[in-house]
Amino acid sequence: MAPRVLVSDKLSETAVQIFRDRGIEVDYMPDLGKDKDRLLEVIGDYDGLAIRSATKVTEKLLERASRLKVIGRAGIGVDNIDVPAASRRGVIVMNTPFGNAVTTAEHAIAMMFAVARQLPEASVSTHQGKWEKNRFMGVELFNKTLGVIGVGNIGSIVCDRALGLHMKVIAYDPYLSEERAQKLGVTKVDLDELLARADFITLHVPLTEKTRNILSAEAIAKTKKGVRIINCARGGLVDEAALAEALKSGHVAGAAFDVFEKEPATDSPLFGLPNVVVTPHLGASTTEAQENVAIQVAEQMSDYLLTGAVQNALNMPSVTAEEAAVMGPWLKLAQHLGAFAGQMTQEPITAVNILYDGVVAGMNLEALNCAAIAGLMKVVNPDVNMVSAPIVARERGIRISTTHQEKSGAFEGYIKLTVVTDGRERSIAGTVFSDGKPRFIQIKGINIDAEIGAHMLYTTNEDVPGIIGTLGQTLGEAGVNIANFTLGRAAPGGDAIALLYLDKPADPAVLDALRATGRFHQVQPLEFDVA
Numbered sequence: 001m002a003p004r005v006l007v008s009d010k011l012s013e014t015a016v017q018i019f020r021d022r023g024i025e026v027d028y029m030p031d032l033g034k035d036k037d038r039l040l041e042v043i044g045d046y047d048g049l050a051i052r053s054a055t056k057v058t059e060k061l062l063e064r065a066s067r068l069k070v071i072g073r074a075g076i077g078v079d080n081i082d083v084p085a086a087s088r089r090g091v092i093v094m095n096t097p098f099g100n101a102v103t104t105a106e107h108a109i110a111m112m113f114a115v116a117r118q119l120p121e122a123s124v125s126t127h128q129g130k131w132e133k134n135r136f137m138g139v140e141l142f143n144k145t146l147g148v149i150g151v152g153n154i155g156s157i158v159c160d161r162a163l164g165l166h167m168k169v170i171a172y173d174p175y176l177s178e179e180r181a182q183k184l185g186v187t188k189v190d191l192d193e194l195l196a197r198a199d200f201i202t203l204h205v206p207l208t209e210k211t212r213n214i215l216s217a218e219a220i221a222k223t224k225k226g227v228r229i230i231n232c233a234r235g236g237l238v239d240e241a242a243l244a245e246a247l248k249s250g251h252v253a254g255a256a257f258d259v260f261e262k263e264p265a266t267d268s269p270l271f272g273l274p275n276v277v278v279t280p281h282l283g284a285s286t287t288e289a290q291e292n293v294a295i296q297v298a299e300q301m302s303d304y305l306l307t308g309a310v311q312n313a314l315n316m317p318s319v320t321a322e323e324a325a326v327m328g329p330w331l332k333l334a335q336h337l338g339a340f341a342g343q344m345t346q347e348p349i350t351a352v353n354i355l356y357d358g359v360v361a362g363m364n365l366e367a368l369n370c371a372a373i374a375g376l377m378k379v380v381n382p383d384v385n386m387v388s389a390p391i392v393a394r395e396r397g398i399r400i401s402t403t404h405q406e407k408s409g410a411f412e413g414y415i416k417l418t419v420v421t422d423g424r425e426r427s428i429a430g431t432v433f434s435d436g437k438p439r440f441i442q443i444k445g446i447n448i449d450a451e452i453g454a455h456m457l458y459t460t461n462e463d464v465p466g467i468i469g470t471l472g473q474t475l476g477e478a479g480v481n482i483a484n485f486t487l488g489r490a491a492p493g494g495d496a497i498a499l500l501y502l503d504k505p506a507d508p509a510v511l512d513a514l515r516a517t518g519r520f521h522q523v524q525p526l527e528f529d530v531a
Contacts, residue, residue, distance in 0.1 A: 004025040004067075005024055005025070009030055022306060039061065043064050048071070053077070062082065065091070070305065097153055102157060104284055113141070117136070118136045151173040156184060172190060201230065213238070235260040255275075317364060329438055335375035336438055336440075338378075341428055350398065357411075357413055358409075361404035454529075455505045455527060457523070457526065459497065468487070
């Protein structure tokens, strides 16, 4: 059955057509996001939800979204999505961080020009028939120092444009390396130095607990007298009341704001002040940007629903289409290893250690970790997936560690998963053969070569004659056919294991019959998702 997507906000027709061209059923209802009750009624019929800012994705809505796999936000901000609730329910949340980067950066530069030359006030005055040439004395941008707070996608473009205007650019960003700063042509400084030196300050960071009020009253007091402040990023980064006081005192010469702490902004301490330019969150409001983010979200959602590729997800590692094609069997193997360990472990798990060897060590390990933990945690919660499993594991206090190494054995690559409990450690390893099929290659340190099937049976015993016969006869008498039979032993006469791939599950009576022979230390049925 083809995936089905709901578009509940206004989105480009080009984007809607992308879904159709990719073979995805799409319902375009651009006003539905405003009708909460109706949205609740229909959301359970869809695998994907494409939105802008009008649709509010709440925990209540997610509870009704039984089929939902992915939410695509055409834009950067996801304030209207309960991302933690989506993660708990295994729903991927994507945004489009690059589609409106140029547009937003250009708006910041335009706002900087506007406040430098008092363009809005001069325009209003001239429209009124006044000719107040002497009133609107501006400043040049040439040779001025621009302080950029946050040098991500948008901040980097602002830096580039400002350098083209022959401004001196200094930047504060804890994640900006010296090498990256040199490549951009900017000087990396700490926040206090930026505040003290900048003639203009522009903000380009997300709103987090660390960045909220990054320009507080205290920070504004440290700025250079006559500074002009531009915010086209997020409301809440600047203390608006403190900035208003600094504007009134003359310490700050001007401000240009496109975003506000409360939006829609019908009132703000900045409103009505001279040389304050304000716009109604227009950063992404260009024809090109709206088209770009719509097309981008449609392509990202289609890729995920059809191929498993994950791009620009906020709650899962990204996996490109190329990676998905190569990693597919390895992701499946990681899930199988986790599923084996989960079904074999009855006591509480305290830690999981995952070793990646050889060719697999160079792959997307974060995604492989998620697949392994998903397989492990499905025993606890059958509804978990790669998105929600790490959260479930974390809530249970399970520590997850990863090691990778160069090729160290006979296989081109392998994954070894070790589960730690208070009483023991249990390990299992696997690889992917050239046919693309995952195999188990080691259990409890005993080498094997086991094909993985939907229904399997695992037994442990002493290495003595007759084990194969007992298994074959007992299962045969019960009408259970063995598709594949793998044996392994630590040493002659020592510990031995058997792993059987069955055509159908062995019912409890058959398992009891095997246990009753007294020949097995352990008889454990196993189920794997091999679809």
